[in-house]
Amino acid sequence: MSETLQKDKDTIDEGKRDFIYIATGAVAAAGAASLAWPLVAQMGKAADTLAAGSVEINVGNMIEGQQVKVLWRGVPVFVRYRTKAEIAEAENTDIANCPDPQTDAERLRPDNNGNLRPEFLVMVGVCTHFGCIPVGEAGDFDGWYCPCHGSHYDTSGRIRKGPAPKNMTVPEYKYISDTVIKVG
Numbered sequence: 001m002s003e004t005l006q007k008d009k010d011t012i013d014e015g016k017r018d019f020i021y022i023a024t025g026a027v028a029a030a031g032a033a034s035l036a037w038p039l040v041a042q043m044g045k046a047a048d049t050l051a052a053g054s055v056e057i058n059v060g061n062m063i064e065g066q067q068v069k070v071l072w073r074g075v076p077v078f079v080r081y082r083t084k085a086e087i088a089e090a091e092n093t094d095i096a097n098c099p100d101p102q103t104d105a106e107r108l109r110p111d112n113n114g115n116l117r118p119e120f121l122v123m124v125g126v127c128t129h130f131g132c133i134p135v136g137e138a139g140d141f142d143g144w145y146c147p148c149h150g151s152h153y154d155t156s157g158r159i160r161k162g163p164a165p166k167n168m169t170v171p172e173y174k175y176i177s178d179t180v181i182k183v184g
């Protein structure tokens, strides 16, 4: 982990009691796969898939207003169980005023029944300016704030103010059950 990432991780973990870091078997497997790359590279397509890595997050026990962080392919992924007020704020934003216009729905993925689950926001928790890790429940738009150079993200993870050029990235993810999200 880079010095910057480590520093920001420490800042968040010390400052946010509801910020839960989850080390899962899937993460460990992804790490082992990358260490074994010279061998994996000779094992064909199935091995490529293994090396890419994925992580499964059980959101069944999360509570409204809670955020968890998992490591996926070496980067933090935020999963936030948004409050009703946060969802309303995200949905009612006039995206014409956003530097990187994107509706809240465009940042969500459907579950197995084809329903968007607006309570769960999933995104790569890395500032799109120079890669610091933003702090949650902060900033002028009640979302995330990057203290490195002052970027403000809203409750959908969209950049609203500051030098960051893009919204925080929504990773490839899907629901594999009502309560489990698979990233990657």
Ligand code: FES
Pocket: 127, 128, 129, 130, 131, 132, 146, 147, 148, 149, 150, 151, 162, 163, 164
């Ligand atoms: S890295 Fe986030 S504002 Fe510069």
